Amino acid sequence: MNARLDELEAKLTLAEDLLETLNMTVFRQQQQIDQLQAALRQLALQMQSGGGGEARRPEEEVPPHW
Template sequence: MTEERLNELEAKLAFAEDLIETLNQTVIRQQGQLDLVQQQLRLLHQQLQAVLPDDDARSARDEIPPHY
C-alpha cells in the first residue's frame, strides 16, 4: 500500500468513528426524550382513567349515534 492510500484510509476511519460517536449521542438523547414522553403518556392515561366514568355507568346520551 502506498503512503497516500494509507493516509486516505486513516482519514476515512477517523471520519467514520466521529460519525458513529455523533450518532450514538443522538440515539442516547432521543431515548431520553422517548422515556420522558412515555412517562408523560402514562401519567395522562392515569389522569384520564380517574376522570372518565366506568363503562357501566355511561348512559345512552353519552353514546355517539351510529350515523356519526
C-alpha cells in the first residue's frame, strides 16, 4: 500500500511540475502575441498614414532586376 501511495505522490509531483511549465509557456506565448499585435497595429497605422517614411522619387528606385 505504501509503495502505491509513494508512486501516486511521485506522479502527482511530476504532473504539477509539468502543469507549471505549461502555464509558463502559455504565459510567455501570450506576451509574445500581445507584442506582435501591438507591432501589427503600429504597422497598420503607418500604412494608413502614408507609410511613415519620406516619399521617394522614381529615379531613386532600384529596378526590380537589380
